[in-house]
Amino acid sequence: MPSLPLPPDCPVRPRTVLGARTSRTNPVRTWDFGKRAASQGGRTDAPLPYPRRQVGLPGVGVPSRPISAGDRRSHSEDPLSVTPNPEAAVAVLGAATVVGTVAVVALAKSRAALSRRCAELSAQTAEQSQALAALQAREAAQFEELRHLVSSRLPAAALHLISDHHPVPGALLDDGSDYAAQIQAAHDLFVESLVEERGRIDAAARAALRGACTAIQAQSFRLQTLVDDLQRDCRDPEVLQEYFRIDQLNERVLRLVQKAAIVSGSWPGLVRPDTHLPDVVAGATSRLHGFERVQVHTKLPAGGVGVVGRAAEPVAVACAELMANALESSRGDLAVEVTLLQTDNGSVCVQIDDAGKGMTREAVARGTRLVAGDNAGNLLITELGDPPALGFAAIGQLVADHGFHVSVDQVSPYGGVRAVLAVPKHLLTTIDETAEPPSAMAAMPTPAPRTPIPPVTAVSAEPAEGLRDVSAPSAGDAHTLPQRRRRSGSSRGRSLTRAPRPVDPEEAGTAWGDFEQAVAAGRDGTESENKDKS
Template structure:
């Protein structure tokens, strides 16, 4: 009996222990299940939150960050925003967004360069054709000026010259050849030739301080230098009052070349605009047409392209006259001295230290109409050795204001011009080649409003 009782007791004890163990195990399983469920819920919540953040970041990337990055390609100071949720976004999402932004910017830059190159190529072809037509027009006008005494031909010739300068500047900007070959040309004649390409030429007052009057620009740089000087003169005349003069000084710079200084009394530039102008004049290696604004402000960009290609330099700063001073330095390697037999143009101002003083005004009643106030158009012979190969503007007189003329006086002036041209053709003979017109009196007044400045705001 005793053993049976002990057996039953042991069975009861073991069963209780086993039941307790099973209860504990079940409780642990329940706790583990609850923890697993809670963890899953947290992870699901975090996943939903990360998905929401990722969607918002993608929308922000497409709407704000990518456009800002594309804008920064042409405007270096334009800000590019970062992540919308920099603290909540995980590292993987942030890196992915940066990679997308970088790839998009690179693709936009590549497409922009491709489009710019295609535009330059198209413009090069168009400008070459237009430039050829303008040269042909110039030749026809010169022939007509030799045959006819119509002052309107001067206006047409001048407007053709303005159009030709624009086309040349556009061609240079598109990395094309300037389109005109010249021989070694006196520096003073190059500046005078550049003056004749500007609508406000009559306001330009040139001072000749060269020690060597036969100082010349080598053939390969003569036309590029004329284009650069014309752009600086156009900028100066466009951004200064029509009643103010634009002083131009040419001088040698102590054996290191020559210096052309253009001053104006215009609106000037602020520091930011000056910095941009200096960057363009330095000749940046990469310059896109889209960087020139709308409408394009190409004057300084053209000068910078020529500076980079031909080796001269240009600097702008505030002028003592209140506007802007542009200094174009021609290095010694681009200069030469012409032979003594070379005849300089009569339009070149006399050296400042030897220039004759201005004569007092004479009584018009004694000698007829006063013709010094506005020079009559003139022609000079074309010579392979002496020609500047460009129309040259007359140097304006010292008088501050033009003399009022009656219709009878104006008719007398043109009658004198016609008599002089007829006498000149009779003396020269029909086979003599005559140079291009250098007077721009007939066209200057009407064309002064046709040209707009490019590089100031």
């Protein structure tokens, strides 16, 4: 590689000079200033337009420049050599020197220009090759980015929509370039389209499910009415037992259908009047497979704690789902303990304890999220698994609609799950137990602590809510007959419109004697009947 020439405007150049003159002053190297050569030599008249210098051609040594070296030496060492015409010779030599110098200068100039051009070109080439390499690298990176998008990011985004557990990798190129922005836009469009389409499909699925469930629910209600009527008319215990089985199966079907209908955006399907909470819980119990294992204990204060009508069925559905979870997650011979209690802040809690294995942390987190009902409106059926687990989702929907609270994140005393449904004050009401007693199947209230009483009357001292006059003192009332209570709104005869009155045992005995006499008289003839009547 030849040494690159120095820039032409450099005033000082190292120079190797051959010849006696230069070797005398500086045997090896001298710094040659442009003007010095002209003044020292005296051979040239005009100052040199260009700095005189020795330019080495590649591969050619300076000594091969015979013109300047030879001339200069001969001229300076032998100025008055043997020449016929010294002036002519001087002139010729001078002219030759001038010509040679000009030629050298021109050559040097063109060579410098050539070198410059060459340098420029090679720099350009280097730049271009660099740019090409950068472009190739960029193209490779962009292709890699595209491949990453198609093979990793889009599938991951689709999976992420199914389950949050799937991580979505970010872009490889994150340089804020237009290309990266376009890639991100394609990704976002993909996700957006997917979400939109999924919502559309889910809405269609929900509509289909809702329609089917509502229809089945209506038929199931009709069957319920029919079986209930049959039960009322049935006198044969064995047949009645079969009706019970049909009834229970129908209740289970109703529960499943109602749950699916609620998740798919329907309402619970019926409105109830204000209902005693123990009745609501008993009704919820009756809808479950294995309802015999549910033990309900009431710690509610006396006075008929009820749920307002609009919330009665939703609370029943939510209780049924929580109890169903408890029954399903615990062994078949373990009881599920349900406790009703009123808290100090006025709300009433239904506490459901099972002795199962409990839920995993993920299940608890998922359940808590679902029953909170925060996102109930945007819930997708496809998110609930296959087959969809609808229980918690249905509870969440009801919670969002009616404003009671459900928690499933506690541990029961038996190591299972403690689910608590809290009915706030504004959904509670007081129901007159005398006018509207709870059903016979509602849980009996826990008896209050009392003084010891004779064992025979132990059962009688325990008041059956709504079944006898609660105003009657229990201590002195042990020998009275049960108070018969009237059903409100009933039209079973004129006697039912009369107010209850206290029964005197003596009077009752007399009346019973009269009754016997009347029966005997009735068998004998109608005359005595008329006489008795008068």
